[in-house]
Amino acid sequence: MTAASETPALPAARPAGCPFDPPGNYATLRETAPTSHVRCPAGMDAWLVTRYRDVRAVLADRTMSSRGASSVHVNPNADLDEEVSPGSIIQLDGADHSRIRKRVIAEFTVRRVEAMRGYVRELVESHLDAMLARPGEADLVRDFALPIPSLVICELLGVPYADRSRFQRQSGMLVSTDTTREERQQAYDELSGFLAGLFTDKQRNPRDDLFSRLIYRGVSSGDPLTMEELVVLGLSLLVAGHETTANMIALGTLVLLEHPDQRDVVLSAPERAVEELLRYLSVVQFGVLRYATADVRVGTRSVKAGEWLVAALNSANRDEELFPGGGKLDFHRESPRTHVAFGFGAHQCIGQQLARVELQEALTRLFRRVPDLRLAVPRESLAYKHNTLVYGVRELPVAWG
Numbered sequence: 013m014t015a016a017s018e019t020p021a022l023p024a025a026r027p028a029g030c031p032f033d034p035p036g037n038y039a040t041l042r043e044t045a046p047t048s049h050v051r052c053p054a055g056m057d058a059w060l061v062t063r064y065r066d067v068r069a070v071l072a073d074r075t076m077s078s079r080g081a082s083s084v085h086v087n088p089n090a091d092l093d094e095e096v097s098p099g100s101i102i103q104l105d106g107a108d109h110s111r112i113r114k115r116v117i118a119e120f121t122v123r124r125v126e127a128m129r130g131y132v133r134e135l136v137e138s139h140l141d142a143m144l145a146r147p148g149e150a151d152l153v154r155d156f157a158l159p160i161p162s163l164v165i166c167e168l169l170g171v172p173y174a175d176r177s178r179f180q181r182q183s184g185m186l187v188s189t190d191t192t193r194e195e196r197q198q199a200y201d202e203l204s205g206f207l208a209g210l211f212t213d214k215q216r217n218p219r220d221d222l223f224s225r226l227i228y229r230g231v232s233s234g235d236p237l238t239m240e241e242l243v244v245l246g247l248s249l250l251v252a253g254h255e256t257t258a259n260m261i262a263l264g265t266l267v268l269l270e271h272p273d274q275r276d277v278v279l280s281a282p283e284r285a286v287e288e289l290l291r292y293l294s295v296v297q298f299g300v301l302r303y304a305t306a307d308v309r310v311g312t313r314s315v316k317a318g319e320w321l322v323a324a325l326n327s328a329n330r331d332e333e334l335f336p337g338g339g340k341l342d343f344h345r346e347s348p349r350t351h352v353a354f355g356f357g358a359h360q361c362i363g364q365q366l367a368r369v370e371l372q373e374a375l376t377r378l379f380r381r382v383p384d385l386r387l388a389v390p391r392e393s394l395a396y397k398h399n400t401l402v403y404g405v406r407e408l409p410v411a412w413g
């Protein structure tokens with residue numbers, strides 16, 4: 013292993029100029045040191061895996077544990093030996109993971125999600141009505157990108173949207189990379205307490221929602237989830253369900269404002285356009301963490317059991333071998349779905365179909381209804397989320413008319 017002082021840091025700063033390019037110089041790394049050691053903010057060294065095919069191989073490898081997959085590597089205050097909570101779907105391995113995943117996967121099939129498209133469309137339209145009823149300016153994050161995925165996930169799970177101020181703040185703390193251990197714990201405890209109350213209520217008064225079904229399917233199958241499992245799983249779904257998509261809607265809008273020549277493809281072929289936006293933006297910006305439980309080769313490197321690996325999704329998604337001219341947004345790519353923005357393998361994103369429907373509806377309807385949408389401030393004044401697991405823009409002041 014490289015001497016500690018020589019180990020470079022995990023790339024975190026984005027190059028000046030294009031806010032959509034990933035941190036660090038991944039293009040050079042993919043050429044010269046595709047799997048190399050980095051020092052992570054959490055203090056440990058990890059293999060940074062940058063090539064598309066190696067990233068897929070790591071994520072498909074069943075000997076790789078996901079126990080750090082809440083991205084502990086990017087939080088300087090993380091506890092690397094923290095026990096995995098029962099129900100933490102993203103961190104569980106093997107049979108423990110399948111037991112939890114199979115409870116929710118049926119809720120997110122293409123058919124189930126397509127059945128929600130009409131509801132998503134109505135939400136998008138009503139938010140556009142409200143936005144356009146005001147005189148010519150809005151913050152697209154606050155008025156559009158954040159409320160839509162929040163409302164959708166609340167409706168699906170059965171979480172009262174009126175409680176959003178509680179869970180949005182706590183969820184923001186959980187995805188921030190610079191919260192202290194105490195702040196994280198407090199956010200986690202508050203959100204868990206809120207969800208425990210909700211599950212207790214649903215045990216008594218079941219409704220037609222995912223949380224109620226999680227309780228009652230478990231009972232009828234003879235393998236009910238414990239309250240702790242329900243709460244932790246509920247928390248994962250709630251946080252994952254709105255942070256990622258909200259950032260994609262806002263950042264996707266910004267990209268389209270900067271590429272007016274490509275906007276007509278969003279209207280004519282939204283599926284294709286959304287896949288390319290997912291690849292190009294790769295909002296899960298610090299990669300996903302794995303822990304080797306066996307010796308394994310990654311490309312030309314030998315990784316030992318007990319070592320950490322970071323699968324850099326954003327680098328893989330720009331790998332020229334798969335995506336010629338990968339640094340450019342191009343809605344006419346062949347096989348636009350080969351990207352790994354939703355991960356790969358056993359933990360591949362459970363909510364990907366839902367995210368696709370939300371992005372397709374939000375972006376097409378926004379640009380159809382507001383063809384003259386424009387930034388209301390100079391682009392240089394926008395602030396980006398450099399210190400959260402999911403990249404995005406903090407506010408997006410827009411104008412029209």
Ligand code: HEM
Pocket residue numbers: 078081101102103113248249250252253254256257260295296300301325352353354355356358359360361362363364366367
């Ligand atoms: C554009 C939006 C989204 C992006 C980019 C995204 C990205 C990802 C990625 C990269 C992973 C894999 C993590 C790993 O392998 O360690 C993942 C897993 C997951 N995502 Fe998403 N996600 C999005 C939307 C959603 C939505 C809407 C939900 C809804 C509930 C969701 C729920 C989950 C869950 C529960 C997992 C863990 C699955 C498992 O471990 O088996 N995500 N997501």
